[in-house]
Amino acid sequence: MKLPRRSFDALVIGAGGGGLRAALQLAQADASVAVVSKVFPTRSHTVAAQGGINAALANVLPDNWHWHMFDTVKGSDYLGDQDAIEYMCRAASKLVYELEHAGVPFSRLDNGRIYQRPFGGQSQNFGGDQAARTCAAADRTGHAMLHALYQQNIRAKTSFFDEYFAIDLLKDDDGNITGALVMDIESGEPMVIEAKTTLLATGGAGQIFRTNTNAKINTGDGMAMALRAGIPLQDMEFFQFHPTGIAGRGMLITEGARGEGGYLLNKDGERFMERYAPHAKDLASRDVVSRAISTEVREGRGCGPNGDHVLLKLDHLGEEVINKRLPGIRSMAKTFMNIDLAHEAVPVFPTAHYTMGGIPTNRFGQVVAPMGNTPEEEIPGLYAVGECACVSVHGANRLGGNSLLDIVVFGRAAGNHMIEYLRKNRYHKGIAEISIEEAMNRLQRWERNGEGESIPDLKREMQQTMETYCGVFRTEEILKEGIEKMHALELRLENAVLKDHSKIFNTARIEALEMQNLMAIALATVHSALSRQESRGAHSRVDYPDRDDVHWMKHSLYSMDSHAMEYKPVRTKPLTVEPFPPKARVY
């Protein structure tokens, strides 16, 4: 098959913060870099991150990276890998200063230093008083970071392929990843991008759930590409529900709202978090607060005519604080709920938010998988960072403010490692024809004519099924039923057809390709959830209510073939400090 072909040293798939930070590192080292993104880079979902980025700058309260590390390990419910967590927390301050130098308009303190606010799960001195570790640009930190990173890439002359959709990874005869088949969305024409090294930075898959805080584009494309390339996904049972999505709508209200002093109320006007987390209260970590809200609603203490949400109260903060620190969410609540949160409480409910699991990597961003010898063999030349990856710094529950940190720390680390890889691998390895044909089959499958299921219907049913059968609280019975329903949907997806076979900017075709990716991720999630018989972090099993460190302090690995589960140990040994052994998790 003769397809147009472009060749680069490095291919980055995804133009959110992780992909752009890696691309910048590569471009500044004079590597030729192609960034492929299905949307114009500043439309990537990093843009929607609100609250901020964690780093122990100690600008407001005493802090150091070791305390940040403790909080992250504890927040992860001891499933995070402590070597990667130490690396991230040590690197955090440097990376934030770098972002500042790159132009990010952080909010400022009177002494001219970067403003920091308290966030959930943060403490001083290993579990002591609340810390203030989250560096913020008002409540638009992700927007500010993404634009600055894109701008610096313009300066570094990175090659962008905007509105190109990645179909699948391509391999050489020996099975090495040597590029990707992509499609120009505008022309509908496929193209081969050949690369010596490839980075997946495609973000999360929040669209597997009905009510979610995610953009329409968050369809787990890179994770699904990895699965199809024979790479397992790690810890997919851990999906974060953000405590404060706007009830019924899903738009995110930043944790920064509680960081600035907001709190939650049930229908009796009770500040109920005091019961669930006497010390940290509303700033307990997200899994704890989400479960508390769900419990209040289930036990009949929800607000509103249907008792289906709780209230987030902010009006006591005063207009000045709200305008200065939370202007974005004020405007959002006004637009979508016609509520002025400077004067009224906002209805909120836990909402699907963040994929903790993903493509397994080490702390250099190298994709690692069990290939026959050890559970963590490096796949030469293939990297993954950000929400699509699982390093794992978030373990079973991510702390707020750690995902913007994750993307820049590991985006940079992966960029550096790719530069090193390029030094040792100077020439293209080639692409096997069969690999291109297989990827083209995935595209051509949608040329089928005739009658069949519709993609929007299937997507709606899948999202509803995942919400009902794989939500905040899970049991074996419910999950098994969910799996059955998901497999029925999977079969129906095979019979789906497109009514529109045009080439130019055919978004129906893109949505079909995305739906296949979502289906793969949803199946990975529900299978992983059934297999883990304990409650840890965001994975809450009513039938196994306790954490079981003896049997389950291990990472899960889900493979697409026959939905097999394997497990590998948690990396409990940090780089230089003493390990934090598992303890009861109290906030």
Add this chain to the structure above:
Amino acid sequence: MMRISVYRYNPESDKAPYMETFEVEESQGMMVRDALLLIKERDPTFTFRHSCGEGVCGSDSININGRNGLGCITPTDGLKQPVEIRPVPGMPVIRDLVVDMSQFYHQYRAVKPYMIHHDPVPEVEVLQSPQERDQLDGLYECILCGCCSTACPSFWWNPDKFRGPAALLQAWRFLADSRDQATAERLTELDGPYRLFRCHSIMNCVDVCPKGLNPTKAIGKIKQLMLKHMV
């Protein structure tokens, strides 16, 4: 029921663009994007860009009853019916509501929209007082949706020479930043009859900006600064 008339053009099958009217069920709190999604369910060939659904990604800039805006944060309630939805004006149409934004992005890149700091940077943050930081409010929030530049008659006539309100807002965002050290080169780049000075303060940009930003004011500040640098 709401009547909504949308611009249709598929270059593979249509000789010329046309308007097509649909009726969709209106619901509480409905946004224009929701209505467009209902149309797409009925007719999967109907094409428009959208993503975040909350006005931060800037994908779904369209022309709603003659006025540019974002579909996802424009309520349908109160819109005159049939609601007319067209692509933003002045840009080549790729298909239906999707336009080619290349020229817009080119003008953005041309103003060097990135921090330039010539001195060696400290090992910590470059200090900036809250008052200096306040100068960036109303500038950094731009989402590059293009509502402003595509509502600007000066940009319609000279999209290759006039930078346009969005790019000029970004030019001022860096000129106004106490940390940036490229004032002279930024001003030199904008000199001449077109790049900056084609702005005739028509203020369509201010009128349509979905984020409430004021490019005309930013352009005025650049002009003032230029004058100060000349004397």
